[in-house]
Amino acid sequence: MDYAAIVFRTLFFYGLIIIIFRVMGKREIGELSILDLVVFIMIGEMAVVAIEKHDSPLLHTMVPMIVLMALQIILAIISLKSKKVRDLIDGKPIIIINRGKIDEDAMRKQRYNFDDLLTQLREKNIRSIADVEFAILESSGSLSVIEKLKNSGNETKQGDITIPLILDGQIDEENLRRINKTNLWLRQELKKKGYRDIKKISFCSYENGNFFIDLLDEE
Template sequence: MENFLQIIFRTLILYILIHIIFRVMGKREIGELSILDLVVFIMIGELAVVAIERPNVRIFDAILPMVILMLIQISMAFFSLKSKKFRDLVDGKPSIIINRGKVDEDAMRKQRYNFDDLLTQLREKNIRSIGDVEFAILESSGSLSVIEKLKTNNETKSGDITIPLILDGTIDEENLRKINKTNLWLRQELKKQGYRDIKKISFCSYENGKFFVDLMDEQ
């Protein structure tokens, strides 16, 4: 009986603790979890199961590694917010699989992604044909974001996709190359609009010939 009550007590304590840990770590949908998030969540769950199944193990010995994992994840999230390079290293970068209606087979090979995967995920989004897709982006979480071609008066039109050119005060040279632009071109265009200090720009994108610029919050 005593052992049974101990299991109930441990289950309640660990349930409350896990709930608190996940709230502190932030709200994210399952499909949006990075590999790091997923590993941390699985490890925390396993530690909780071990603590419940083994009453002879002190509950503090189970709680301590769970709290340490929480602190590691929060620290990694903090560094990810501060550094795009670190964020790309930990979470990976999205890949454009379909670019302006054309499948990028090189990008697919780099991600070890095949046409069966592509067609499956398109069907899940009720898209019948690759020809209806303007852009398809394989996100770092593994989900596929799809932008269909614009249709007006039974005509199909092409559009642009929002591609970040500046993130956290750092110019993304790779994205500049994707739109056939240079670092010098970007700086000159931003100067024309009154933005002289790149370091003060939190986010900048270029779409359909127009810039969207968001400045960093001044502390």
């Protein structure tokens, strides 16, 4: 067995994988999408096979690894410009607890049970579901929790969360329905504020009756 070749290939692919992951961009492990995991696993498996089969040409492994890297970068660029592609690749955040009320239908659709919910709440030091105003199951599988606000008398009161209504010039109809508003209402409210062209709005959110609006970068 040629141990020198094995050591060389191990070091070579170690460096190559680091370069590929750096080029693809930084993301926390908990924020990886399904597509990220598939690409990372495939690249890792290719490297292992190439190290074991030390008599095969390096290019036979390098080419598919670089192709996967290029594909990942292209899809990332497309997803930045298209919310539909972003939702398809990464999925959408799902509100599991909305204003203190558990949405069992949303849990069933995500195959997410009460044991999962309670486990993730305990991990965030939340003792009771009654203390939760909003719980959002993120596309990464992590749970974001917003606790109920408390006044000076230690009594809880309702808060709100930021609801994105426009992303990359596209109106999010689902979020409009969530706050019991219509497309026409949004357009009228934006016109009052001087925004007539929806496509020029990069991000628009609604929270506690207030809008936050950010325009697309103009070249």
